[in-house]
Amino acid sequence: xxxxxxxxxxxxxxxxxxxxxxxxxxxxxxxxxxxxxxxxxxxxxxxxxxxxxxxxxxxxxxxxxxxxxxxxxxxxxxxxxxxxxxxxxxxxxxxxxxxxxxxxxxxxxxxxxxxxxxxxxxxxxxxxxxxxxxxxxxxxxxxxxxxxxxxxxxxxxxxxxxxxxxxxxxxxxxxxxxxxxxxxxxxxxxxxxxxxxxxxxxxxxxxxxxxxxxxxxxxxxxxxxxxxxxxxxxxxxxxxxxxxxxxxxxxxxxxxxxxxxxxxxxxxxxxxxxxxxxxxxxxxxxxxxxxx
Amino acid sequence: xxxxxxxxxxxxxxxxxxxxxxxxxxxxxxxxxxxxxxxxxxxxxxxxxxxxxxxxxxxxxxxxxxxxxxxxxxxxxxxxxxxxxxxxxxxxxxxxxxxxxxxxxxxxxxxxxxxxxxxxxxxxxxxxxxxxxxxxxxxxxxxxxxxxxxxxxxxxxxxxxxxxxxxxxxxxxxxxxxxxxxxxxxxxxxxxxxxxxxxxxxxxxxxxxxxxxxxxxxxxxxxxxxxxxxxxxxxxxxxxxxxxxxxxxxxxxxxxxxxxxxxxxxxxxxxxxxxxxxxxxxxxxxxxxxxx
Numbered sequence: 001x002x003x004x005x006x007x008x009x010x011x012x013x014x015x016x017x018x019x020x021x022x023x024x025x026x027x028x029x030x031x032x033x034x035x036x037x038x039x040x041x042x043x044x045x046x047x048x049x050x051x052x053x054x055x056x057x058x059x060x061x062x063x064x065x066x067x068x069x070x071x072x073x074x075x076x077x078x079x080x081x082x083x084x085x086x087x088x089x090x091x092x093x094x095x096x097x098x099x100x101x102x103x104x105x106x107x108x109x110x111x112x113x114x115x116x117x118x119x120x121x122x123x124x125x126x127x128x129x130x131x132x133x134x135x136x137x138x139x140x141x142x143x144x145x146x147x148x149x150x151x152x153x154x155x156x157x158x159x160x161x162x163x164x165x166x167x168x169x170x171x172x173x174x175x176x177x178x179x180x181x182x183x184x185x186x187x188x189x190x191x192x193x194x195x196x197x198x199x200x201x202x203x204x205x206x207x208x209x210x211x212x213x214x215x216x217x218x219x220x221x222x223x224x225x226x227x228x229x230x231x232x233x234x235x236x237x238x239x240x241x242x243x244x245x246x247x248x249x250x251x252x253x254x255x256x257x258x259x260x261x262x263x264x265x266x267x268x269x270x271x272x273x274x275x276x277x278x279x280x281x282x283x284x285x286x287x288x289x290x291x292x
Numbered sequence: 293x294x295x296x297x298x299x300x301x302x303x304x305x306x307x308x309x310x311x312x313x314x315x316x317x318x319x320x321x322x323x324x325x326x327x328x329x330x331x332x333x334x335x336x337x338x339x340x341x342x343x344x345x346x347x348x349x350x351x352x353x354x355x356x357x358x359x360x361x362x363x364x365x366x367x368x369x370x371x372x373x374x375x376x377x378x379x380x381x382x383x384x385x386x387x388x389x390x391x392x393x394x395x396x397x398x399x400x401x402x403x404x405x406x407x408x409x410x411x412x413x414x415x416x417x418x419x420x421x422x423x424x425x426x427x428x429x430x431x432x433x434x435x436x437x438x439x440x441x442x443x444x445x446x447x448x449x450x451x452x453x454x455x456x457x458x459x460x461x462x463x464x465x466x467x468x469x470x471x472x473x474x475x476x477x478x479x480x481x482x483x484x485x486x487x488x489x490x491x492x493x494x495x496x497x498x499x500x501x502x503x504x505x506x507x508x509x510x511x512x513x514x515x516x517x518x519x520x521x522x523x524x525x526x527x528x529x530x531x532x533x534x535x536x537x538x539x540x541x542x543x544x545x546x547x548x549x550x551x552x553x554x555x556x557x558x559x560x561x562x563x564x565x566x567x568x569x570x571x572x573x574x575x576x577x578x579x580x581x582x583x584x
Contacts, residue, residue, distance in 0.1 A: 002495065017553070021485075094385075096385060096484060100485045106495035107495045152483070152488065153482070154487045154490075155508045156437045190445070193395070194395045195446045196444065196446065203398035204398075204533055204534055205298055206302075208446070215447075238496075241496055261309070261312075
């Protein structure tokens with residue numbers, strides 16, 4: 001699962017490893033439950049993860065025990081669903097929450113003896129020069145300074161990690177788009193939804209003008225960015241470091257070149273979110289039927 | 293609600309403001325529902341927010357419509373409960389998720405015409421030199437470089453904000469501790485649970501030794517820090533900027549000077565979490581009975 005050179009040698013010293021936020025630990029028989037996992041699909045909300053698990057079961061014709069998706073482990077922080085070789089799980093909002101999940105799910109699948117696993121983030125985002133409903137498949141993650149790197153502070157010092165994504169996986173997902181409007185482009189991940197994405201509609205005086213805002217988001221667009229979200233650099237950097245092929249596939253809920261507010265109806269938003277999920281289901285169908 | 297000098301003048305241009313992550317907007321009658329709010333109590337998980345709302349109702353003898361806590365707005369991202377003058381809501385994990393909530397709840401209460409509102413974060417944390425179950429009431433937030441400031445990147449440039457908390461509020465909460473073990477101290481908020489808090493049990497080789505880890509957390513302890521969590525600098529900086537008195541009250545789930553793993557039983561963890569909630573309920577009893 002994890003690239004041998006990147007594995008944490010300290011874990012060998014633990015009698016039991018408590019994956020605290022998942023509510024699972026190594027005293028359980030993780031192998032028999034998780035050994036066949038090949039795809040981990042993650043998104044922000046628990047509702048969407050449950051919904052995606054049920055769609056995967058239905059469209060890939062994988063029977064669910066008890067007829068419905070049931071979470072494994074605790075659900076206070078994350079809700080983990082398993083449908084055959086696919087895990088569907090939510091990571092909350094933002095890179096710190098995502099980072100907790102990445103560490104614990106990578107350890108889980110390593111302990112379970114999995115191999116050739118791919119991580120796919122299916123999310124929502126603010127589009128840049130693309131219409132609402134368009135799916136953006138990231139070919140690279142940029143940080144909020146619009147650089148292709150992720151900066152983490154460890155023991156009080158900054159460390160920089162590259163944020164390249166898996167080109168082959170992204171292209172295969174792009175080829176699975178069917179009738180859905182999709183583009184390849186860079187994805188900017190920020191630590192703040194309002195001022196971090198140059199919105200003018202936060203609670204407090206942002207201290208910048210409409211012109212300064214447009215200058216920043218136009219610069220992002222010119223660098224090839226097609227959407228803003230809040231997870232891409234951490235996701236790309238972690239997976240690259242671990243040696244796990246990874247892709248980021250987000251629907252655009254609005255076009256940020258036209259405004260800041262998400263004003264679509266509940267039905268429209270559900271359709272936009274469906275678009276990103278459906279491309280991944282198309283991709284999974286191609287890969288899983290092919291393997292048989 | 294918000295300090296007049298800090299208010300966002302751009303909001304006046306919006307016909308309707310969609311508080312997207314709350315599922316509420318200004319076309320609704322926010323005043324009649326929220327105008328009496330005086331305390332916003334927030335924690336990481338939706339389960340704990342519901343549980344806290346029910347405890348407030350019971351112990352402060354505030355009747356709930358329908359006999360149980362029902363969320364207001366959508367629950368995909370955050371779950372908002374209102375019990376008389378108290379809002380109980382979850383903010384997810386990490387500063388980016390918290391930041392979304394702070395912007396939207398501050399706008400909500402501003403639109404509702406609230407005044408003299410206090411924000412209190414009730415969380416879980418890793419203790420520093422305190423035993424599991426101890427409640428740490430923060431007198432200042434430190435960032436992961438152990439500095440009393442919060443750095444945010446806006447339009448690609450770093451901005452620094454101070455992270456002082458409300459001394460009077462913190463002291464009043466400390467005086468409400470009753471029999472519960474509580475200390476005043478600094479709280480370190482990081483962007484990562486594993487390597488950001490110098491743990492040795494993440495998925496990947498952290499690239500530092502046990503000695504380097506202990507040097508970092510001992511330095512934090514010597515600077516007066518008594519716990520690590522993932523929200524304090526954003527929470528303190530936002531509230532200070534907005535002019536909202538704020539406090540951070542977290543139970544310690546373990547003592548990081550002794551290890552990295554959370555190994556307590558489910559029952560012990562529930563008791564630790566109760567300790568922080570109970571101190572705030574004691575505080576609310578003092579304040580709300582006194583006002584009558």
